Amino acid sequence: MHTQMHGGAGLKEPGQCTFGALAEVVRVLEAEPETDRTKVDLSGLCEHFVDMDRLLIGSIVTETSLLDGLRVSVTGDAETLASLRRMVPAHAGQ
Incomplete structure (x- = not known):
């Protein structure tokens, strides 16, 4: 087991x-x-986990230091961008 x-x-x-x-x-x-x-909705949860994995694996992240903080830009292929569009609103408060 x-x-x-x-x-x-x-x-x-x-x-x-x-x-x-x-x-x-x-x-x-x-x-x-x-x-x-x-x-x-376990199926929906599984889809959410797929989005999370896709973001970690497929994202291209660019960081720019600012005087008052940090700017982060994230991009990737079409599937990664679709995951970003779903995940950012779902986790914006976190």
């Missing part, structure tokens, strides 16, 4: 971190029996 090592110790995040994050979400949902399962 992927989640066990010597002595049977379980891993907290088995495999790729995206898989681990999805597994954690599923564990939380299973622990909350009153969760309205009709409002859970």
Whole structure:
């Protein structure tokens, strides 16, 4: 089994971190029996994780130092730009 090592110790995040994050979400949902399962969108969450990976792997980032801070420009191929358009509004507050 992927989640066990010597002595049977379980891993907290088995495999790729995206898989681990999805597994954690599923564990939380299973622990909350009153969760309205009709409002859970695991497919949408997976698509969000794909966007996150695409941004980390496909983005071309240019940083410019300013007197009062930093300007960051991000670009990439068409798929990366589409991910940027979805991710920036979703995470702007963070």
